[in-house]
Amino acid sequence: MRKSLAVVAGLATTGLLLTGCGSSGGDNGSTDTDSGASGDKVEVFTWWASGSEKVGLDALVSVFDEQHPDIEFINAAVAGGAGSNAKAALASRLEANDPPDSFQAHAGAELTDYIEAGQLQDLSGFFNDEGLTEVFPESLIERLTVDGKIYSVPSNIHRANVTWVNTDVLESAGIDATKAPASVDAWIADLKKLKDAGVESPLALGTEWTQMQLFETLLIAELGAEGYSGLWDGSTGWDDAGVTTAIDQYGQLLEYVNSDFAGLDWDAATQVLIDGAAGYNVMGDWAEAAFVQAGWTYGQEYTTWPSVGTEGIFDFLADSFTLPVGAPHEDGANAWLKTVSSADGQKAFNQAKGSIPARTDADPADYGDYQKTALQSWAEDTIVSSLAHGAAAKISWSTDISSAIGKFGSDKNADALQSALVDAATKALG
Incomplete structure (x- = not known):
């Protein structure tokens, strides 16, 4: 899931490996930002290019295709555990004012540099409109909130x-x-x-x-x-x-x-x-x-x-998705975030990936024996934030x-x- 974090806010690396996670519309490493209706496509940037991560993304995209059949999903996955390669490639794109419509990040302090650089849109209104403050636990909302604002939508809890x-x-x-x-x-x-x-x-x-x-x-x-x-x-x-x-x-x-x-x-x-x-x-x-x-x-x-x-x-850690400033297909990005936060999207994704849903309305019966232990621990244990x-x-x-x-x-x-x-x-x- 992760590789060496030898990538900082400046984020430069060598040997970037661009690959796709097989799903609808997935041109490898696509940076499609051509003109068109804001909601007719969405380019999503992740480091989920292989293994259980790819399976999880494919499951989530399948739900997205069902929920939003008129929106083309463009896969912009960058291979390399921990997202170290992805973060370097993303930094280059953001610096060039060429953001994807949504990108994967870890909820918590990892978003600090993006927030301070003014590269993320405030999603507090999205959370209110979708009722997410009611279905995500308070402890998670606290970890997502920076100076009263929320900047990412978690797809899971690890x-x-x-x-x-x-x-x-x-x-x-x-x-x-x-x-x-x-x-x-x-x-x-x-x-x-x-x-x-x-x-x-x-x-x-x-x-x-x-x-x-x-x-x-x-x-x-x-x-x-x-x-x-x-x-x-x-x-x-x-x-x-x-x-x-x-x-x-x-x-x-x-x-x-x-x-x-x-x-x-x-x-x-x-x-x-x-x-x-x-x-x-x-x-x-x-x-x-x-x-x-x-x-x-x-x-x-x-x-x-x-x-x-x-x-x-x-x-604790959570994979989450953002809405960058200047996203070329903002309507498509909002549709993607709706799927990520939906009960059906979280169920499909987490069943495949081994993590547990961020939503509190998940049914433990839908998950395997290990995941049942994680659901119980998440509800009962003292939460700390992962360094790695x-x-x-x-x-x-x-x-x-x-x-x-x-x-x-x-x-x-x-x-x-x-x-x-x-x-x-x-x-x-x-």
Whole structure:
């Protein structure tokens, strides 16, 4: 779902890969902005170009085609996990005053740069007209609101602090797969047990953003919901002893990961677990679709826990869609946002993607066993915002953190990592 966030507000990268997600009207990487009725087409920009993400987009577009048969859907997907490539391509288009009609982003702090640059339209009126303030939970509305305005429409809710477990691998090593270890130290002991039992890579890991996600779960476990949330407003210092402990634990975990982790995107890292070469993978719940596609049954071949030490906390992110300033087909964009926020659109999309609807009127019976656990946790748990997925920190800050964590993966210098994290916070918070 994500790749290295080596892309900041300036957002420049190389090797952009433009692809389409097969659906109606999908010219690969189209930037169609020709004249015509404002509502006869809509160009939607995402990074959903493969795997469960593509399946989810296709399902959502199918509902859009049913609800708005007279509007052509133009697919402008840019491949590359985490949207790093997409954000770079999008920045170029916005700078050239060539916006798509709607683009995917993560709800929360990731939108800060776009808002401050005056590149997004206020959607508060849309929320009122569509009754979304009544069907989206108050906790979500609060996270979508910036200075009294709402700038994006969420298509889903994802949970980042999920540990996926290959039950056969654990049970073969004499480890109880049905419950999480009592502490991170206990989990490290189980990883050693797997390694001693001949499991090549007890913990499957991928590229930089998956490393950052693993690290944030350790921060949550060590600092708790309040302490972790304080990292983003300065009430918790990055020189805190809890951060030091999380760094030490993260270094220990890296001793049990696959050696090729730096080159694997999330789906390849998840496949390491499915293939039986790992016992665990810390990944957001977009991974659910991979297990379903493998023909596995929840509670049998695989299971999940909230990442060790984070029971009762929901590490939140949401994919959402915007209405850019200057969208050439604004009526089409509004039609797209209506589908994204509709009960039918959210049901189709989330059934395919493994996430849960943002709407509170969803019927749990429509979703799989894992998703039922996520629906319950979203309703009951303490919510925190994900770092790795744009909810906690603006792009420039998370990029600095990602770079520091990526460097630590090579040099294992804990003091240098913590110093870099302190510097990044000072730069971001002023």
